[in-house]
Amino acid sequence: MSDETDIPPPPWQRLPERPARRRRDPISRDAIVAAAIALMDRDGYDALSMRTLAEELGTGAASLYWHVGSKDGLLDLVMDQLIGEVVVPPADPARWRDQLKELARTQRATSLRHPYLVRLSIGRIPLGPNALRLNEAVLAIMRAGGLPPRMAVQGFLMMLEVVNGFTLDETGVSGEELPPDPAARAEAGDMVTGYLKQLPGERFPNLNELAGEFALADNDERFDLLIEVFVDGLARHAAGRDGAT
Amino acid sequence: MSDETDIPPPPWQRLPERPARRRRDPISRDAIVAAAIALMDRDGYDALSMRTLAEELGTGAASLYWHVGSKDGLLDLVMDQLIGEVVVPPADPARWRDQLKELARTQRATSLRHPYLVRLSIGRIPLGPNALRLNEAVLAIMRAGGLPPRMAVQGFLMMLEVVNGFTLDETGVSGEELPPDPAARAEAGDMVTGYLKQLPGERFPNLNELAGEFALADNDERFDLLIEVFVDGLARHAAGRDGAT
DNA sequence: ACCTGAACACCGTTCAAGT
DNA sequence: ACCTGAACACCGTTCAAGT
Numbered sequence: 001m002s003d004e005t006d007i008p009p010p011p012w013q014r015l016p017e018r019p020a021r022r023r024r025d026p027i028s029r030d031a032i033v034a035a036a037i038a039l040m041d042r043d044g045y046d047a048l049s050m051r052t053l054a055e056e057l058g059t060g061a062a063s064l065y066w067h068v069g070s071k072d073g074l075l076d077l078v079m080d081q082l083i084g085e086v087v088v089p090p091a092d093p094a095r096w097r098d099q100l101k102e103l104a105r106t107q108r109a110t111s112l113r114h115p116y117l118v119r120l121s122i123g124r125i126p127l128g129p130n131a132l133r134l135n136e137a138v139l140a141i142m143r144a145g146g147l148p149p150r151m152a153v154q155g156f157l158m159m160l161e162v163v164n165g166f167t168l169d170e171t172g173v174s175g176e177e178l179p180p181d182p183a184a185r186a187e188a189g190d191m192v193t194g195y196l197k198q199l200p201g202e203r204f205p206n207l208n209e210l211a212g213e214f215a216l217a218d219n220d221e222r223f224d225l226l227i228e229v230f231v232d233g234l235a236r237h238a239a240g241r242d243g244a245t
Numbered sequence: 246m247s248d249e250t251d252i253p254p255p256p257w258q259r260l261p262e263r264p265a266r267r268r269r270d271p272i273s274r275d276a277i278v279a280a281a282i283a284l285m286d287r288d289g290y291d292a293l294s295m296r297t298l299a300e301e302l303g304t305g306a307a308s309l310y311w312h313v314g315s316k317d318g319l320l321d322l323v324m325d326q327l328i329g330e331v332v333v334p335p336a337d338p339a340r341w342r343d344q345l346k347e348l349a350r351t352q353r354a355t356s357l358r359h360p361y362l363v364r365l366s367i368g369r370i371p372l373g374p375n376a377l378r379l380n381e382a383v384l385a386i387m388r389a390g391g392l393p394p395r396m397a398v399q400g401f402l403m404m405l406e407v408v409n410g411f412t413l414d415e416t417g418v419s420g421e422e423l424p425p426d427p428a429a430r431a432e433a434g435d436m437v438t439g440y441l442k443q444l445p446g447e448r449f450p451n452l453n454e455l456a457g458e459f460a461l462a463d464n465d466e467r468f469d470l471l472i473e474v475f476v477d478g479l480a481r482h483a484a485g486r487d488g489a490t
Numbered sequence: 491a492c493c494t495g496a497a498c499a500c501c502g503t504t505c506a507a508g509t
Numbered sequence: 510a511c512c513t514g515a516a517c518a519c520c521g522t523t524c525a526a527g528t
Contacts, residue, residue, distance in 0.1 A: 008443075011436060011440065027492090027493090049519085049520065050520085050521065050522085051519085051520075051521090059494085060493080060494060060495070061521080062494065062495080062496095062522085062523080062524090063493055063494070065521095065522070065523085066491090066492065067492095070521080071521065071522090122364065122413060122417040123417040124417075127437070127440065136448070136449045136450075136451055136452050139451035139452065139455060140451050149455055149458055150461075150462075152455060152458075153459060153462070154458075154462065154467060154470060157414075157462075158467075158470070158471050158474070160414070161407075161410040161413075161414050161471070162407055162410055162471075163410070164410045164413065164414070165406040165408075165409050165410020165411070165413065166403075166410070168409065168410065168413065169406050172366075172367045172369075191256060191257070192255075192372070195255050195372065198253075199252065199377070200252075203381070204377060204381045206384035206385050206388060206397075207377065207380060207381050207384065210394055210397060210398050213394055213395055213397075213398040217395075217398070217399065222399060222402070222403075225399060225403070226403050226407075229478035229479055229482075230475065232478055232481075233473075233474035233475065233478035234474055236474075236477075237474075272511090272512090294500085294502080295501085295502065296501075296502090304512075304513085305514075307503085307504080307505090307512080307514080307515095308511080308512055308513070310502095310503070310504085311510090311511065312511095315502080315503080316503090491528100492527105492528085493527080493528080494527070494528100495524105495525100495527100496524095496526105497523085497525105498521105498522085498523080498524105499521095499522095500519100500520070500521085501519070501521100502518095502519085503516105503517085504515105504516085504517080505514105505515090505516085505517105506513105506514100506515095507512105507513080507514090507515105508511105508513070508514100509510100509511085509513100
Protein backbone atom coordinates (compact mmCIF):
# COMPACT_ATOMS: atom_id res chain seq x y z
CA MET A 1 0.00 0.00 0.00
CA SER A 2 2.95 2.30 0.40
CA ASP A 3 5.22 1.48 -2.51
CA GLU A 4 3.04 1.31 -5.61
CA THR A 5 4.04 4.87 -6.49
CA ASP A 6 6.89 5.85 -8.76
CA ILE A 7 7.88 8.90 -6.76
CA PRO A 8 11.51 8.78 -5.74
CA PRO A 9 12.01 8.99 -1.98
CA PRO A 10 13.51 12.15 -0.47
CA PRO A 11 17.29 11.97 -0.14
CA TRP A 12 17.32 11.71 3.65
CA GLN A 13 14.98 8.74 3.83
CA ARG A 14 16.39 6.11 6.13
CA LEU A 15 15.28 3.05 4.23
CA PRO A 16 17.24 0.38 2.40
CA GLU A 17 16.59 0.04 -1.33
CA ARG A 18 14.76 -3.23 -1.92
CA PRO A 19 13.04 -4.82 -4.89
CA ALA A 20 9.30 -5.27 -4.41
CA ARG A 21 8.22 -8.52 -2.81
CA ARG A 22 6.60 -11.14 -5.00
CA ARG A 23 4.13 -12.85 -2.69
CA ARG A 24 2.45 -11.48 0.40
CA ASP A 25 4.39 -13.27 3.09
CA PRO A 26 3.70 -13.08 6.82
CA ILE A 27 6.72 -10.82 7.15
CA SER A 28 7.13 -7.88 4.80
CA ARG A 29 7.65 -4.15 5.02
CA ASP A 30 3.91 -3.48 5.03
CA ALA A 31 3.22 -6.19 7.59
CA ILE A 32 5.85 -4.71 9.90
CA VAL A 33 4.38 -1.22 9.57
CA ALA A 34 0.87 -2.51 10.21
CA ALA A 35 2.00 -4.46 13.25
CA ALA A 36 3.85 -1.43 14.62
CA ILE A 37 0.73 0.70 14.29
CA ALA A 38 -1.45 -1.95 15.92
CA LEU A 39 1.01 -2.28 18.77
CA MET A 40 1.19 1.45 19.44
CA ASP A 41 -2.56 1.89 19.10
CA ARG A 42 -2.88 -0.71 21.82
CA ASP A 43 0.02 -0.02 24.18
CA GLY A 44 1.31 3.44 23.35
CA TYR A 45 4.40 5.01 21.89
CA ASP A 46 6.93 3.79 24.41
CA ALA A 47 5.74 0.20 24.10
CA LEU A 48 7.24 -0.12 20.63
CA SER A 49 10.60 -1.81 20.62
CA MET A 50 12.16 -3.81 17.85
CA ARG A 51 12.19 -6.82 20.13
CA THR A 52 8.52 -6.74 21.15
CA LEU A 53 7.47 -5.92 17.60
CA ALA A 54 9.45 -8.87 16.27
CA GLU A 55 7.90 -11.17 18.83
CA GLU A 56 4.46 -10.00 17.72
CA LEU A 57 5.42 -11.10 14.22
CA GLY A 58 6.94 -14.37 15.32
CA THR A 59 10.57 -13.55 14.56
CA GLY A 60 13.68 -12.14 16.13
CA ALA A 61 14.49 -8.43 16.25
CA ALA A 62 17.37 -8.80 13.81
CA SER A 63 15.02 -10.00 11.08
CA LEU A 64 13.20 -6.69 10.96
CA TYR A 65 16.34 -4.80 10.03
CA TRP A 66 16.51 -6.32 6.60
CA HIS A 67 13.10 -4.84 5.77
CA VAL A 68 13.08 -1.45 7.43
CA GLY A 69 16.73 -0.60 7.91
CA SER A 70 16.33 0.87 11.38
CA LYS A 71 13.71 1.80 13.92
CA ASP A 72 13.92 5.33 12.62
CA GLY A 73 13.17 4.13 9.10
CA LEU A 74 10.23 2.15 10.39
CA LEU A 75 8.83 5.24 12.09
CA ASP A 76 9.16 7.16 8.82
CA LEU A 77 6.94 4.57 7.20
CA VAL A 78 4.49 4.56 10.09
CA MET A 79 4.13 8.33 9.89
CA ASP A 80 3.35 8.33 6.19
CA GLN A 81 0.93 5.46 6.59
CA LEU A 82 -1.00 7.35 9.26
CA ILE A 83 -0.95 10.56 7.24
CA GLY A 84 -2.69 8.54 4.55
CA GLU A 85 -5.74 8.43 6.80
CA VAL A 86 -6.29 12.17 6.35
CA VAL A 87 -8.45 12.73 3.29
CA VAL A 88 -8.89 16.16 1.72
CA PRO A 89 -11.72 17.16 -0.62
CA PRO A 90 -10.90 18.85 -3.96
CA ALA A 91 -10.52 22.59 -3.52
CA ASP A 92 -13.69 24.64 -3.78
CA PRO A 93 -12.95 28.40 -4.00
CA ALA A 94 -16.36 29.30 -2.59
CA ARG A 95 -15.88 27.24 0.56
CA TRP A 96 -12.13 27.44 1.13
CA ARG A 97 -12.33 28.65 4.71
CA ASP A 98 -14.74 25.94 5.74
CA GLN A 99 -12.64 23.41 3.90
CA LEU A 100 -9.58 24.46 5.88
CA LYS A 101 -11.42 24.18 9.16
CA GLU A 102 -12.75 20.77 8.25
CA LEU A 103 -9.31 19.65 7.20
CA ALA A 104 -7.94 20.76 10.56
CA ARG A 105 -10.63 18.73 12.31
CA THR A 106 -9.85 15.66 10.23
CA GLN A 107 -6.17 16.01 10.99
CA ARG A 108 -6.89 16.31 14.69
CA ALA A 109 -9.18 13.29 14.59
CA THR A 110 -6.41 11.21 13.08
CA SER A 111 -3.98 12.40 15.73
CA LEU A 112 -6.47 11.43 18.43
CA ARG A 113 -7.07 8.02 16.90
CA HIS A 114 -3.30 7.45 17.09
CA PRO A 115 -2.24 9.55 20.09
CA TYR A 116 1.44 8.93 19.41
CA LEU A 117 1.35 10.39 15.89
CA VAL A 118 2.32 13.95 16.77
CA ARG A 119 5.17 12.79 18.98
CA LEU A 120 6.28 10.53 16.18
CA SER A 121 6.24 13.39 13.68
CA ILE A 122 8.80 15.42 15.59
CA GLY A 123 11.89 15.87 13.50
CA ARG A 124 10.39 14.08 10.47
CA ILE A 125 9.69 16.07 7.31
CA PRO A 126 6.36 14.81 5.94
CA LEU A 127 7.34 14.06 2.35
CA GLY A 128 6.36 10.43 1.94
CA PRO A 129 3.93 9.52 -0.87
CA ASN A 130 0.84 10.01 1.28
CA ALA A 131 2.20 13.24 2.76
CA LEU A 132 2.87 14.61 -0.73
CA ARG A 133 -0.72 13.96 -1.75
CA LEU A 134 -1.97 15.67 1.40
CA ASN A 135 0.38 18.64 1.08
CA GLU A 136 -0.60 19.18 -2.54
CA ALA A 137 -4.30 19.10 -1.67
CA VAL A 138 -3.91 21.56 1.19
CA LEU A 139 -1.91 23.97 -0.92
CA ALA A 140 -4.61 23.75 -3.58
CA ILE A 141 -7.19 24.94 -1.06
CA MET A 142 -4.94 27.78 0.07
CA ARG A 143 -4.50 28.95 -3.53
CA ALA A 144 -8.23 28.56 -4.19
CA GLY A 145 -8.78 30.96 -1.31
CA GLY A 146 -6.81 33.63 -3.13
CA LEU A 147 -3.76 33.57 -0.91
CA PRO A 148 -0.68 34.80 -2.76
CA PRO A 149 2.13 32.21 -3.19
CA ARG A 150 4.09 33.20 -0.14
CA MET A 151 1.06 33.31 2.14
CA ALA A 152 -0.25 30.03 0.79
CA VAL A 153 2.91 28.24 1.85
CA GLN A 154 3.04 30.09 5.16
CA GLY A 155 -0.60 29.30 5.84
CA PHE A 156 0.02 25.67 5.05
CA LEU A 157 2.97 25.44 7.41
CA MET A 158 1.33 27.45 10.17
CA MET A 159 -1.84 25.41 10.11
CA LEU A 160 0.14 22.21 10.50
CA GLU A 161 2.00 23.73 13.42
CA VAL A 162 -1.11 25.07 15.10
CA VAL A 163 -2.99 21.78 14.86
CA ASN A 164 0.02 19.84 16.05
CA GLY A 165 0.62 22.23 18.93
CA PHE A 166 -2.93 21.80 20.11
CA THR A 167 -3.00 18.05 19.68
CA LEU A 168 0.37 17.55 21.27
CA ASP A 169 -0.95 19.25 24.38
CA GLU A 170 -4.10 17.19 24.23
CA THR A 171 -2.43 13.82 23.78
CA GLY A 172 0.67 14.55 25.80
CA VAL A 173 -0.65 14.28 29.33
CA SER A 174 -1.21 10.61 29.92
CA GLY A 175 -1.61 10.23 26.17
CA GLU A 176 0.59 7.24 26.66
CA GLU A 177 -0.55 3.91 27.97
CA LEU A 178 -4.21 3.79 28.86
CA PRO A 179 -6.61 5.43 26.44
CA PRO A 180 -7.48 8.77 28.05
CA ASP A 181 -10.97 7.82 29.15
CA PRO A 182 -13.32 10.65 30.16
CA ALA A 183 -13.14 9.68 33.82
CA ALA A 184 -9.36 10.00 34.11
CA ARG A 185 -9.49 13.17 32.01
CA ALA A 186 -12.06 14.78 34.29
CA GLU A 187 -10.17 13.71 37.38
CA ALA A 188 -6.96 15.25 36.08
CA GLY A 189 -8.81 18.48 35.34
CA ASP A 190 -10.28 18.57 38.83
CA MET A 191 -6.87 17.96 40.31
CA VAL A 192 -5.47 21.01 38.50
CA THR A 193 -8.45 23.12 39.48
CA GLY A 194 -8.20 22.09 43.10
CA TYR A 195 -4.52 22.85 43.18
CA LEU A 196 -4.99 26.29 41.64
CA LYS A 197 -7.88 27.19 43.95
CA GLN A 198 -5.80 26.50 47.03
CA LEU A 199 -2.92 28.77 45.96
CA PRO A 200 -2.24 31.95 48.00
CA GLY A 201 -4.63 34.52 46.56
CA GLU A 202 -2.44 37.56 47.05
CA ARG A 203 0.26 36.24 44.79
CA PHE A 204 -1.93 34.40 42.28
CA PRO A 205 -5.21 36.30 42.00
CA ASN A 206 -5.90 35.34 38.39
CA LEU A 207 -5.00 31.67 38.68
CA ASN A 208 -7.15 31.61 41.76
CA GLU A 209 -10.17 33.26 40.23
CA LEU A 210 -9.97 31.48 36.89
CA ALA A 211 -9.22 28.03 38.31
CA GLY A 212 -12.66 26.74 37.40
CA GLU A 213 -12.24 27.60 33.73
CA PHE A 214 -9.36 25.15 33.33
CA ALA A 215 -11.41 22.05 34.06
CA LEU A 216 -14.51 23.32 32.34
CA ALA A 217 -13.25 23.63 28.80
CA ASP A 218 -14.26 20.97 26.32
CA ASN A 219 -11.45 20.12 23.92
CA ASP A 220 -13.67 20.00 20.85
CA GLU A 221 -14.95 23.49 21.56
CA ARG A 222 -11.46 24.69 22.37
CA PHE A 223 -10.17 23.38 19.07
CA ASP A 224 -12.97 24.95 17.06
CA LEU A 225 -12.23 28.26 18.71
CA LEU A 226 -8.54 28.03 17.87
CA ILE A 227 -8.97 27.24 14.20
CA GLU A 228 -11.66 29.87 13.90
CA VAL A 229 -9.24 32.46 15.24
CA PHE A 230 -6.51 31.16 12.98
CA VAL A 231 -8.36 30.68 9.69
CA ASP A 232 -10.27 33.93 9.97
CA GLY A 233 -7.02 35.68 10.79
CA LEU A 234 -5.43 34.05 7.77
CA ALA A 235 -8.30 35.13 5.53
CA ARG A 236 -7.41 38.75 6.18
CA HIS A 237 -4.27 38.11 4.12
CA ALA A 238 -6.14 36.76 1.10
CA ALA A 239 -6.09 38.68 -2.17
CA GLY A 240 -9.88 38.81 -2.44
CA ARG A 241 -12.15 40.83 -0.19
CA ASP A 242 -13.71 38.13 2.02
CA GLY A 243 -11.75 39.35 5.05
CA ALA A 244 -13.68 38.38 8.17
CA THR A 245 -17.11 37.10 9.13
CA MET B 246 16.99 28.57 43.38
CA SER B 247 13.97 26.36 42.93
CA ASP B 248 12.82 25.54 46.45
CA GLU B 249 12.84 28.79 48.38
CA THR B 250 9.10 29.12 47.85
CA ASP B 251 6.42 27.87 50.25
CA ILE B 252 4.04 26.74 47.53
CA PRO B 253 3.11 23.09 47.94
CA PRO B 254 3.97 20.99 44.90
CA PRO B 255 1.16 19.67 42.70
CA PRO B 256 -0.02 16.22 43.76
CA TRP B 257 1.44 14.40 40.73
CA GLN B 258 4.97 15.73 41.21
CA ARG B 259 7.47 12.91 40.97
CA LEU B 260 9.94 14.13 43.58
CA PRO B 261 10.92 12.72 46.95
CA GLU B 262 10.26 14.91 50.00
CA ARG B 263 13.59 16.10 51.36
CA PRO B 264 14.69 18.64 53.96
CA ALA B 265 16.62 21.58 52.53
CA ARG B 266 20.36 21.17 52.30
CA ARG B 267 22.52 23.07 54.73
CA ARG B 268 25.68 23.79 52.77
CA ARG B 269 26.15 24.09 49.05
CA ASP B 270 27.80 20.78 48.34
CA PRO B 271 29.12 19.64 44.96
CA ILE B 272 26.13 17.35 44.65
CA SER B 273 22.67 18.70 45.38
CA ARG B 274 19.31 18.91 43.69
CA ASP B 275 20.15 22.27 42.15
CA ALA B 276 23.60 21.16 41.05
CA ILE B 277 22.08 18.13 39.33
CA VAL B 278 19.50 20.25 37.52
CA ALA B 279 22.15 22.74 36.42
CA ALA B 280 24.41 19.96 35.17
CA ALA B 281 21.55 18.36 33.27
CA ILE B 282 20.76 21.65 31.53
CA ALA B 283 24.41 22.23 30.68
CA LEU B 284 24.69 18.72 29.29
CA MET B 285 21.62 19.02 27.09
CA ASP B 286 22.55 22.52 25.93
CA ARG B 287 25.80 21.03 24.76
CA ASP B 288 24.90 17.57 23.47
CA GLY B 289 21.14 17.54 22.99
CA TYR B 290 18.12 15.86 24.51
CA ASP B 291 19.07 12.27 23.81
CA ALA B 292 22.53 12.72 25.30
CA LEU B 293 21.09 12.94 28.81
CA SER B 294 21.28 9.69 30.70
CA MET B 295 21.51 9.20 34.42
CA ARG B 296 24.85 7.53 33.91
CA THR B 297 26.51 10.24 31.83
CA LEU B 298 25.04 12.94 34.05
CA ALA B 299 26.41 11.24 37.14
CA GLU B 300 29.82 10.94 35.56
CA GLU B 301 29.77 14.66 34.80
CA LEU B 302 29.20 15.21 38.52
CA GLY B 303 31.82 12.72 39.59
CA THR B 304 29.48 10.10 41.04
CA GLY B 305 27.60 6.99 40.11
CA ALA B 306 24.14 6.97 38.63
CA ALA B 307 22.56 5.54 41.75
CA SER B 308 23.61 8.57 43.79
CA LEU B 309 21.38 10.87 41.78
CA TYR B 310 18.26 8.96 42.72
CA TRP B 311 18.39 10.07 46.30
CA HIS B 312 18.11 13.71 45.19
CA VAL B 313 15.73 13.66 42.25
CA GLY B 314 13.77 10.45 42.68
CA SER B 315 13.77 9.52 39.01
CA LYS B 316 14.79 10.80 35.62
CA ASP B 317 11.22 11.94 35.15
CA GLY B 318 11.39 13.93 38.35
CA LEU B 319 14.63 15.49 37.22
CA LEU B 320 13.06 16.56 33.94
CA ASP B 321 10.19 18.15 35.88
CA LEU B 322 12.73 20.29 37.68
CA VAL B 323 14.62 21.09 34.49
CA MET B 324 11.43 22.26 32.82
CA ASP B 325 10.51 24.62 35.61
CA GLN B 326 14.04 25.95 35.80
CA LEU B 327 14.01 26.79 32.08
CA ILE B 328 10.53 28.31 32.30
CA GLY B 329 12.05 30.63 34.88
CA GLU B 330 14.06 32.24 32.08
CA VAL B 331 10.88 33.67 30.57
CA VAL B 332 10.19 37.07 32.12
CA VAL B 333 6.89 38.86 31.70
CA PRO B 334 6.32 42.57 32.25
CA PRO B 335 3.45 43.74 34.51
CA ALA B 336 0.21 43.98 32.55
CA ASP B 337 -0.42 47.28 30.78
CA PRO B 338 -4.03 47.50 29.48
CA ALA B 339 -3.05 49.98 26.79
CA ARG B 340 -0.40 47.71 25.30
CA TRP B 341 -1.81 44.25 25.94
CA ARG B 342 -1.62 43.03 22.36
CA ASP B 343 1.99 44.09 21.96
CA GLN B 344 2.77 42.58 25.33
CA LEU B 345 1.35 39.25 24.22
CA LYS B 346 3.36 39.30 21.03
CA GLU B 347 6.51 40.16 22.90
CA LEU B 348 5.83 37.43 25.42
CA ALA B 349 5.45 34.96 22.59
CA ARG B 350 8.79 36.06 21.19
CA THR B 351 10.48 35.69 24.57
CA GLN B 352 9.03 32.25 25.00
CA ARG B 353 10.25 31.23 21.57
CA ALA B 354 13.71 32.65 22.28
CA THR B 355 13.95 30.50 25.39
CA SER B 356 12.89 27.44 23.45
CA LEU B 357 15.55 28.16 20.84
CA ARG B 358 18.23 28.68 23.49
CA HIS B 359 17.35 25.22 24.82
CA PRO B 360 16.12 23.37 21.74
CA TYR B 361 15.03 20.37 23.78
CA LEU B 362 12.66 22.34 25.99
CA VAL B 363 9.49 21.83 23.97
CA ARG B 364 10.15 18.11 23.62
CA LEU B 365 10.77 17.98 27.32
CA SER B 366 7.48 19.73 28.07
CA ILE B 367 5.39 17.05 26.39
CA GLY B 368 3.15 15.45 28.95
CA ARG B 369 4.26 17.74 31.77
CA ILE B 370 1.78 20.21 33.22
CA PRO B 371 3.67 23.47 33.85
CA LEU B 372 2.76 24.11 37.47
CA GLY B 373 6.14 24.40 39.17
CA PRO B 374 6.94 27.59 41.09
CA ASN B 375 8.38 29.38 38.07
CA ALA B 376 5.57 28.20 35.82
CA LEU B 377 2.97 29.49 38.29
CA ARG B 378 4.56 32.93 38.25
CA LEU B 379 4.58 32.91 34.44
CA ASN B 380 1.01 31.65 34.13
CA GLU B 381 -0.26 34.26 36.55
CA ALA B 382 1.49 37.05 34.66
CA VAL B 383 0.16 35.90 31.29
CA LEU B 384 -3.38 35.64 32.58
CA ALA B 385 -3.04 39.14 34.00
CA ILE B 386 -2.26 40.46 30.53
CA MET B 387 -5.22 38.60 29.03
CA ARG B 388 -7.56 40.10 31.61
CA ALA B 389 -6.02 43.54 31.11
CA GLY B 390 -6.95 43.18 27.44
CA GLY B 391 -10.60 42.88 28.38
CA LEU B 392 -10.98 39.20 27.57
CA PRO B 393 -13.81 37.62 29.55
CA PRO B 394 -12.79 34.87 32.02
CA ARG B 395 -13.38 31.98 29.69
CA MET B 396 -11.58 33.60 26.75
CA ALA B 397 -8.69 34.66 28.96
CA VAL B 398 -7.98 31.07 29.92
CA GLN B 399 -8.55 29.83 26.38
CA GLY B 400 -6.27 32.49 24.98
CA PHE B 401 -3.62 31.59 27.51
CA LEU B 402 -3.76 27.90 26.62
CA MET B 403 -3.97 28.48 22.91
CA MET B 404 -1.04 30.83 22.84
CA LEU B 405 1.11 28.28 24.63
CA GLU B 406 0.06 25.65 22.13
CA VAL B 407 0.63 27.85 19.10
CA VAL B 408 4.10 28.90 20.20
CA ASN B 409 5.04 25.35 21.10
CA GLY B 410 3.69 24.01 17.82
CA PHE B 411 5.80 26.47 15.86
CA THR B 412 8.92 25.95 17.93
CA LEU B 413 8.61 22.20 17.95
CA ASP B 414 8.63 22.27 14.17
CA GLU B 415 11.58 24.64 14.20
CA THR B 416 13.71 22.72 16.67
CA GLY B 417 12.57 19.24 15.70
CA VAL B 418 14.46 18.73 12.47
CA SER B 419 18.04 18.16 13.48
CA GLY B 420 17.34 20.18 16.61
CA GLU B 421 19.26 17.44 18.30
CA GLU B 422 23.01 17.18 18.34
CA LEU B 423 24.75 19.97 16.48
CA PRO B 424 23.39 23.45 16.95
CA PRO B 425 21.32 24.14 13.83
CA ASP B 426 23.84 26.43 12.16
CA PRO B 427 22.65 28.56 9.25
CA ALA B 428 24.63 26.49 6.75
CA ALA B 429 22.97 23.19 7.62
CA ARG B 430 19.62 24.92 7.83
CA ALA B 431 19.96 26.42 4.38
CA GLU B 432 21.19 23.15 2.94
CA ALA B 433 18.19 21.29 4.37
CA GLY B 434 15.87 23.91 2.89
CA ASP B 435 17.52 23.59 -0.51
CA MET B 436 17.21 19.83 -0.33
CA VAL B 437 13.46 20.09 0.23
CA THR B 438 13.08 22.65 -2.53
CA GLY B 439 15.11 20.56 -4.96
CA TYR B 440 13.06 17.50 -4.17
CA LEU B 441 9.75 19.31 -4.65
CA LYS B 442 10.84 20.93 -7.91
CA GLN B 443 11.65 17.59 -9.44
CA LEU B 444 8.25 16.04 -8.66
CA PRO B 445 5.93 15.19 -11.58
CA GLY B 446 4.13 18.43 -12.35
CA GLU B 447 0.82 16.92 -13.43
CA ARG B 448 0.18 15.38 -10.06
CA PHE B 449 1.79 18.04 -7.87
CA PRO B 450 1.30 21.38 -9.62
CA ASN B 451 1.20 23.43 -6.41
CA LEU B 452 4.13 21.78 -4.68
CA ASN B 453 6.02 22.21 -7.90
CA GLU B 454 5.23 25.85 -8.39
CA LEU B 455 5.60 26.85 -4.74
CA ALA B 456 8.77 24.84 -4.08
CA GLY B 457 10.89 27.97 -3.87
CA GLU B 458 8.76 29.46 -1.11
CA PHE B 459 9.67 26.67 1.29
CA ALA B 460 13.37 27.46 1.43
CA LEU B 461 12.88 31.19 1.26
CA ALA B 462 10.96 31.81 4.46
CA ASP B 463 12.84 33.25 7.41
CA ASN B 464 11.73 31.74 10.69
CA ASP B 465 11.67 35.05 12.56
CA GLU B 466 9.35 36.54 9.96
CA ARG B 467 7.26 33.39 9.89
CA PHE B 468 6.82 33.51 13.65
CA ASP B 469 5.87 37.18 13.66
CA LEU B 470 3.28 36.46 11.02
CA LEU B 471 1.79 33.60 13.04
CA ILE B 472 1.44 35.50 16.29
CA GLU B 473 0.08 38.50 14.44
CA VAL B 474 -2.63 36.32 12.94
CA PHE B 475 -3.29 34.73 16.31
CA VAL B 476 -3.22 37.74 18.63
CA ASP B 477 -5.23 39.93 16.29
CA GLY B 478 -7.72 37.12 15.88
CA LEU B 479 -7.91 36.79 19.63
CA ALA B 480 -8.46 40.50 20.07
CA ARG B 481 -11.73 40.20 18.16
CA HIS B 482 -13.04 38.30 21.18
CA ALA B 483 -12.17 41.02 23.68
CA ALA B 484 -14.91 42.90 25.49
CA GLY B 485 -13.68 46.32 24.41
CA ARG B 486 -13.76 47.69 20.90
CA ASP B 487 -10.12 47.40 19.80
CA GLY B 488 -10.94 44.58 17.40
CA ALA B 489 -8.35 44.62 14.62
CA THR B 490 -5.66 46.90 13.29
C1' DA C 491 17.12 -13.20 -1.03
C1' DC C 492 15.99 -13.67 3.45
C1' DC C 493 16.39 -15.19 8.32
C1' DT C 494 18.87 -16.34 12.74
C1' DG C 495 21.50 -16.32 17.46
C1' DA C 496 24.60 -14.18 19.81
C1' DA C 497 26.99 -10.40 21.02
C1' DC C 498 28.14 -5.17 21.84
C1' DA C 499 27.32 -1.11 24.06
C1' DC C 500 24.12 0.99 26.08
C1' DC C 501 19.61 2.22 29.13
C1' DG C 502 16.48 3.39 34.01
C1' DT C 503 15.96 1.68 38.42
C1' DT C 504 16.50 -1.02 42.79
C1' DC C 505 18.69 -2.54 46.78
C1' DA C 506 21.60 -4.24 50.21
C1' DA C 507 25.48 -2.46 52.15
C1' DG C 508 28.39 0.93 53.56
C1' DT C 509 29.76 5.64 56.21
C1' DA D 510 21.61 11.59 55.98
C1' DC D 511 23.92 10.46 52.10
C1' DC D 512 26.65 7.55 48.85
C1' DT D 513 28.15 3.16 46.54
C1' DG D 514 28.66 -1.30 43.51
C1' DA D 515 26.39 -4.61 41.63
C1' DA D 516 22.61 -6.46 39.70
C1' DC D 517 17.92 -6.73 37.03
C1' DA D 518 15.46 -6.22 33.08
C1' DC D 519 15.54 -3.95 29.38
C1' DC D 520 17.18 -1.20 24.83
C1' DG D 521 18.93 -0.45 19.20
C1' DT D 522 22.06 -2.37 16.19
C1' DT D 523 25.65 -5.40 14.00
C1' DC D 524 27.46 -9.40 12.10
C1' DA D 525 28.93 -13.85 10.98
C1' DA D 526 26.58 -17.71 9.82
C1' DG D 527 22.99 -20.13 8.04
C1' DT D 528 19.28 -21.60 4.12
